Amino acid sequence: MVTIADVARHAGVSPSTVSYVLSGKRSISERTRSRVEESISALGYHPHAGARSLASSRANVIALVLPLRTDMHVPILMQFATSVVTGAREHDHDVLLLTNDEGPDGLRRVARSALVDAVIVMDIELNDSRVPVLREIGLPAVLIGFPADPAELTCVDWDFVAAAARCVDHLADLGHREIAFLGPPSAVFARGTGFAQRTTSGFESTVARRGLRATVRPCEPSHSAVRDTVKRLLDDHPGLTGLVIHNEAAVAPLLETLRGLGRHVPQDISVVAMCPEDLAGQVVPRLTAVPIPAEEIGRRAVELLMSKLDHLSVPPATLIAPHLLPGESTAAPPADS
Amino acid sequence: MVTIADVARHAGVSPSTVSYVLSGKRSISERTRSRVEESISALGYHPHAGARSLASSRANVIALVLPLRTDMHVPILMQFATSVVTGAREHDHDVLLLTNDEGPDGLRRVARSALVDAVIVMDIELNDSRVPVLREIGLPAVLIGFPADPAELTCVDWDFVAAAARCVDHLADLGHREIAFLGPPSAVFARGTGFAQRTTSGFESTVARRGLRATVRPCEPSHSAVRDTVKRLLDDHPGLTGLVIHNEAAVAPLLETLRGLGRHVPQDISVVAMCPEDLAGQVVPRLTAVPIPAEEIGRRAVELLMSKLDHLSVPPATLIAPHLLPGESTAAPPADS
DNA sequence: CAGGGAAGTCGAAGCGCTTCGACTATCCGG
DNA sequence: CCGGATAGTCGAAGCGCTTCGACTTCCCTG
Numbered sequence: 001m002v003t004i005a006d007v008a009r010h011a012g013v014s015p016s017t018v019s020y021v022l023s024g025k026r027s028i029s030e031r032t033r034s035r036v037e038e039s040i041s042a043l044g045y046h047p048h049a050g051a052r053s054l055a056s057s058r059a060n061v062i063a064l065v066l067p068l069r070t071d072m073h074v075p076i077l078m079q080f081a082t083s084v085v086t087g088a089r090e091h092d093h094d095v096l097l098l099t100n101d102e103g104p105d106g107l108r109r110v111a112r113s114a115l116v117d118a119v120i121v122m123d124i125e126l127n128d129s130r131v132p133v134l135r136e137i138g139l140p141a142v143l144i145g146f147p148a149d150p151a152e153l154t155c156v157d158w159d160f161v162a163a164a165a166r167c168v169d170h171l172a173d174l175g176h177r178e179i180a181f182l183g184p185p186s187a188v189f190a191r192g193t194g195f196a197q198r199t200t201s202g203f204e205s206t207v208a209r210r211g212l213r214a215t216v217r218p219c220e221p222s223h224s225a226v227r228d229t230v231k232r233l234l235d236d237h238p239g240l241t242g243l244v245i246h247n248e249a250a251v252a253p254l255l256e257t258l259r260g261l262g263r264h265v266p267q268d269i270s271v272v273a274m275c276p277e278d279l280a281g282q283v284v285p286r287l288t289a290v291p292i293p294a295e296e297i298g299r300r301a302v303e304l305l306m307s308k309l310d311h312l313s314v315p316p317a318t319l320i321a322p323h324l325l326p327g328e329s330t331a332a333p334p335a336d337s
Numbered sequence: 338m339v340t341i342a343d344v345a346r347h348a349g350v351s352p353s354t355v356s357y358v359l360s361g362k363r364s365i366s367e368r369t370r371s372r373v374e375e376s377i378s379a380l381g382y383h384p385h386a387g388a389r390s391l392a393s394s395r396a397n398v399i400a401l402v403l404p405l406r407t408d409m410h411v412p413i414l415m416q417f418a419t420s421v422v423t424g425a426r427e428h429d430h431d432v433l434l435l436t437n438d439e440g441p442d443g444l445r446r447v448a449r450s451a452l453v454d455a456v457i458v459m460d461i462e463l464n465d466s467r468v469p470v471l472r473e474i475g476l477p478a479v480l481i482g483f484p485a486d487p488a489e490l491t492c493v494d495w496d497f498v499a500a501a502a503r504c505v506d507h508l509a510d511l512g513h514r515e516i517a518f519l520g521p522p523s524a525v526f527a528r529g530t531g532f533a534q535r536t537t538s539g540f541e542s543t544v545a546r547r548g549l550r551a552t553v554r555p556c557e558p559s560h561s562a563v564r565d566t567v568k569r570l571l572d573d574h575p576g577l578t579g580l581v582i583h584n585e586a587a588v589a590p591l592l593e594t595l596r597g598l599g600r601h602v603p604q605d606i607s608v609v610a611m612c613p614e615d616l617a618g619q620v621v622p623r624l625t626a627v628p629i630p631a632e633e634i635g636r637r638a639v640e641l642l643m644s645k646l647d648h649l650s651v652p653p654a655t656l657i658a659p660h661l662l663p664g665e666s667t668a669a670p671p672a673d674s
Numbered sequence: 675c676a677g678g679g680a681a682g683t684c685g686a687a688g689c690g691c692t693t694c695g696a697c698t699a700t701c702c703g704g
Numbered sequence: 705c706c707g708g709a710t711a712g713t714c715g716a717a718g719c720g721c722t723t724c725g726a727c728t729t730c731c732c733t734g
Contacts (some may be wrong), residue, residue, distance in 0.1 A: 001451075002585075003690055013715045019692055026693095027711055046449035050396060051690035053387030053721050061452075064434065075411045082403075085436045089443075094383065097401065097434045099422045106426075114338075115398075115431065180660035194537075224621060252560070254594055284561055340720055351684045356722060361725095364681055388720035451690095478688045 002045045004329050011039035022047065051327070053114065063116040065098045065107065065130065067123035075246040076276055076294045080144075083298030084120060091306045104133040108218070111137040115213055118305050121143065124155070126192040131161055131176060140308035142221060142301045146317070154308065156301050156318040160195045163290045163322035164202030164244065167272045170288065170324055171242040172210040175332045176270060179214050179242035183249060186218040199246055199274070213239075219250045226253035227260075234261065241333035246274040255283055267332035273329075288327035296320055339382045348376035352541075359384065374603035382532055390451065395421045399425055399642060400453040402435045402444065402467065404460035404524065409480075409665035410585040413613055413631045414459070416573045420635030421457060441470040448474040453644050457481065461492070463529040477645035479638045483531050483654070493638045493655040500583065500627045500659035501539030503586075504609045507625065507661055508579040509547040512669045513607060516544070516551050517570055519587060523555040536583055536611070557588045563590035564597075570596065578670035583611040603668035617664060633657055 008015040020026040028036075039045075039129040041131045053059040064084050066077065069143055069286050085095045096116050096132060098106050107130060110116045117139065121130055124145030143155045164181075173177050181203045183189075188196050200216060206324065207214040215237060234240060245254060249271055265285055273280055273289045280289035297320055307314045345352040351371060358373040365373075376382075390396040401421050403414065422432045433453050435443050444467060447453045458467055461482030468484045480492045501518075503548040508516050509542065518540045520526075526533050537553060544551040552574060571577060582591060588610055592602065600606050604621055610617055610626045617626035627643055634657055644651045 001690090002449075004692095005690080015691080016693075016715075017713060021714085023692080025354075031713060032712080044449065046446060048391065048690050049450045049452040050387040050390030050721095051719090052692080054385065054391050054721085055691040055693080057692095057719075059387060061433070074415050078411050081434065082436055085434055086438050087437055092708085094447070095434045096398070096419065097422055097432045099419055101423050102420075102426055109383060110383065110431070112339075113386045115386040222619060222621075225691090252589060282559060284559075312603060338720090341722095342720080352721080353723075354683060355687075357683085360722080363683085366682060369682080385720050387691095388689090389722080391719090392688075392723080394722095394723040619699080 004045070004047065005044050006034065006214045007039045007043055010043060011036045029182075036166070039052040052142045057114065059114055060098050061094045061116045061118050062091060062118045062120060062302075063096045063107070063110050063121065065100070065121040066191050067100060073276070076248075076292060077280075079276070079294040080122065080298045083295040084302055087299045087302030088097060088178070091302065093306075100130075105134050118142075118309055119299050120305060126180055140188070142296060142308070144301060144304045150316065152316075154304055154316055154318075155313055156297055156304060157195070157320070158292055158297060159206075159319040159321055160198040161202035162319070163274055164246070165206040166290050166322050167244040168203055168206040168210065168212070168276065168325050169268060169330045170272055170330065171244070172206075172212060174242075174270065174330060176242035176313050177212055177243075177333070178237060178239045179212055179244065180237065180240055181214065181241060182219045182233075182245040182247060182254065183216065183218045184218065184247050185220050189218065201296060203244060204231045215240075219245075219247045221249035223253045223256075227257045230254060231261070233292070234263070240269070242270045242330075244272050244274070248275050248279060251275055251279060251287070252283060265329050266310050268334060270333070271331040274325075277325060280325065288330040289325050290322045291325050293320055293322075338385070341382070341384065344373065344380055344382050345374045347380060348373045370393045379480035394451065395646075396451060396454050397429060398431045398433050398453045399455045399639075400423040400433045400435050400444070400447050402437070402456065403469045406436060406559075410613070412615075413585075413629060416613070416631040417459065417635045421639055424636045428639065430506050430643075438605060441467055444470050445474060446476030448476050455646055456477075457638050457642060459659045461531070461626075477589050477642060479642045479645070481634060481638060484572045487653065489653075489657075491641055491651055491653055493634055493641060494532070494656055494657070495629060495634060496656035497535040498542075499656070500611055501536045501583070502543040503627050503659050504581040504611065505540055505543035505547065505551075505663055507609055507667065508581070508607060509543075509549060511579075511607065511667060513579035513626070514549055514670070515574060515576045516549055516581065517574065517577055518553045519566070519570075519580060519584060519585050519591065520553065522554065522557045526555065533580040540581060550574075556582075556584045558584075558586035560590045560593075563587045564594045567591060567594045568598070571600070572643065577606070579607045579609070579667075581611070583610050585586070585612050587617060588612055588616060589620060602666050605671060607667040607670070610659075614662065617662065622665035625667040626662050629660075630657055 004015045008018045009317060013036060018036050020027050021033050022238045064081060088095050098317050119139055119141040122144045123145050124143045126148045128147050134141045143153055145157050146155050183200060184196050217229055217233060219226060245251060258265055265271055271287060275289055277291035280287040280291060300318060306313050341355050342350045345355045350373060355373050358365050358370050393454060401418060442481050456476055456478040461480045461484050463485045465484050471478045480490055482494050483492050520537060521533050554566055554570060556563060582588060590633045595602055602608055608624060610624045612626055615630035617624040617628060637655055641651050
């Protein structure tokens with residue numbers, strides 16, 4: 001193993017000088033700096049992470065806590081994890097992966113053992129058992145999602161209220177007067193996930209503001225359940241011309257069902273989806289969507305965390321603004337409606 | 338922060354004794370052990386990971402290198418990652434997440450800096466740029482998948498040859514005489530992914546052994562491409578009664594296409610899938626499948642890695658045996674065929 | 675009953691790094 | 705031309721842990 005002492009000897013300086021070249025915490029003459037840097041690459045030196053962590057009490061590692069539950073849309077989660085890793089690397093940090101298998105103790109353990117010096121926690125529920133632990137361990141943390149009581153915490157999330165509003169506005173602007181919302185399975189509501197409620201309320205308040213008639217229905221993931229829900233919906237509301245869907249698993253079944261019923265999209269009925277961009281692009285017709293910006297949320301979470309590590313003050317709540325991605329699944333409602 | 342010295346003082350022993358209680362590397366009297374353990378939990382002591390890594394030159398962290406490419410079926414990947422984390426924790430190790438964004442340098446960096454002491458690399462291609470780096474850094478490693486030259490390496494994978502064979506045998510046993518294989522997109526073949534080739538060869542050799550007529554077709558992920566492929570296939574081979582599919586994204590479109598064409602599954606045509614168990618269970622009819630045991634592969638990879646860390650010798654190649662999960666999508670072929 | 679080994683414990687030496695205080699050389703203003 | 709910053713470098717202490725050798729008991733065997 002190559003140590004800092006080897007580099008120092010090779011460059012003809014003291015170990016502390018090498019350390020200061022690396023950290024930039026004291027001024028170093030240009031000559032010395034370049035000599036040291038040459039020695040570093042000549043010897044292929046990489047500082048020992050453990051030694052560094054011990055001496056500086058910063059591990060340069062952050063923990064990423066992923067949800068245990070798998071009823072979340074997995075590709076999003078993966079996109080998110082990737083962007084966190086990439087973001088962390090840009091700040092010279094690595095990412096330790098924690099699942100909820102170990103429960104809140106996992107958080108305690110990595111915090112107390114100084115394995116990590118900050119945490120990102122995903123998929124926060126209204127009443128999340130990890131939140132008190134986060135307060136207890138006192139490590140810098142960023143939550144994705146909002147708990148019931150976000151006091152003292154830093155939270156990031158997509159602006160679900162605005163996203164739903166954007167969908168409704170889009171349909172209203174096109175002239176639709178009666179629309180419906182197909183949401184996540186009712187189980188998601190039941191377990192107190194904040195975003196489901198926020199989406200619904202964004203939908204409902206915008207519908208009221210724009211003076212539309214509207215229906216809200218949860219939507220189970222299976223193909224047949226979607227078919228039944230949609231059929232019933234269309235029977236009950238013959239004047240329906242627009243649909244907002246917020247449920248990845250139901251997108252393909254929905255389109256297929258409409259096709260099966262002879263309803264053309266967008267001529268007979270418009271569909272706008274809150275879903276990942278790639279899903280919107282894969283189906284026929286390509287969906288008008290308000291895509292979930294997983295990558296941006298991940299990046300922002302990392303940036304906030306790094307600011308906290310630098311003892312900068314950060315806003316307690318960050319909402320990522322939605323934007324509409326035009327597709328071929330929305331148009332003005334049919335003339336006779 | 339609570340240190341080992343605090344625990345030692347609290348228990349009235351020396352720090353080294355506490356260390357030996359923790360590691361079990363020397364015998365400790367029952368009395369001393371229990372006193373130390375009480376002190377540990379009384380003080381809430383967790384050893385400092387950095388200090389431990391420095392002193393023992395083992396970090397108790399393994400790296401998990403996930404593929405950059407996203408044309409892999411993501412839920413599988415997630416299942417896999419989860420089982421690696423769980424498995425690692427059972428051996429008192431944590432998992433550092435590495436993506437390929439950083440390229441092979443990421444591996445070098447974490448190895449040289451002693452951040453991790455072993456590596457699991459996923460989604461190995463026949464000619465994988467990470468393989469030479471793995472040889473270079475000389476860290477214990479387990480690869481998921483087989484490179485062209487696996488000499489000196491430890492590889493784990495599903496037995497794709499046997500899995501395809503199992504599918505063919507199942508159809509042949511039911512009496513089918515003419516079948517087809519719907520594989521991954523041609524891009525997957527093109528980039529030299531070993532499993533695609535192994536699946537195909539397993540299919541073809543079993544078909545030959547059982548004396549069946551058979552066709553092999555790649556399959557692009559989009560709905561319409563699947564429809565076209567399937568229509569053409571059925572037109573070209575009117576006697577076709579059985580289908581083996583190895584392409585997660587194409588499963589739903591395939592079933593829908595068959596339904597659209599009025600071909601009943603399994604009365605008119607049998608379908609057996611190589612896909613995750615949950616996907617097989619979600620669709621109608623529930624598929625007969627040879628499920629990809631992501632979780633088992635992950636666990637085995639971790640076990641092999643831990644054995645290597647303990648300097649035990651391990652088999653260079655581990656193939657996980659497939660098993661057939663009966664569903665409602667296969668039956669004897671129609672009588673008139 | 676002497677001698678040898680096992681069981682149980684301790685002290686001290688580092689592991690490779692950061693950081694603080696101290697030191698020298700250089701430069702500036704008065 | 706002198707006193708005091710400032711830039712640039714070094715030495716040494718110490719971060720919290722593991723591990724090796726050494727020591728003391730105690731028990732067993734011949």
